[in-house]
Amino acid sequence: MSSGYSRAILAPVMIKLKLKDCLDANGLSVYRLEKECPEVSRTTLYKLASGDVDGVRFNTLNALLVALARLTGKPVTPNDLLEVIEEPEPEPMDEETRTWLEASAEDSMKAIQAAERDVPKRELTAWLESMRKAAKPAKYVVGKGIVLLEGKA
DSSP states (O other): OOOOOOTTTTSOEEEEEOHHHHHHHTTOOHHHHHHHOTTSOHHHHHHHHHTOOSOOOHHHHHHHHHHHHHHHSSOOOHHHHEEEEEOOOOOOOOHHHHHHHHHHHHHHHHHHHHHHTTSOHHHHHHHHHHHHHHOOOEEEETTTEEEEOTTOO
């Protein structure tokens, strides 16, 4: 059954927050934004401006849009603060690489399932949460192997 979505729509994307660019383009500082946007903490504003975030809450985004509109005197939309960056399609894998990855994943999954079998659910949940917090995002790049994604936590 076809979903009706084109391949282009399903391409991997990244979303970049452009708050610093917006501030610079309008001659504004984070300090000035902080004064106009008290509902967002100073720490959060500086992190957002530096790009040191994995995401932004909708209520925070809305507060930024309202404050920036007041400061600039013109409408500010999510398009002014968010940039969609499409990632290029990965190069096709050769048969040897695909076989190696599939075998490795299957062996790893069997080992994980065996280890989890005797672990109480509460402990397993705590372990998974600690692993999630410690994890660094990575991706497999053909010809390079597993590569950590810089600047992400």
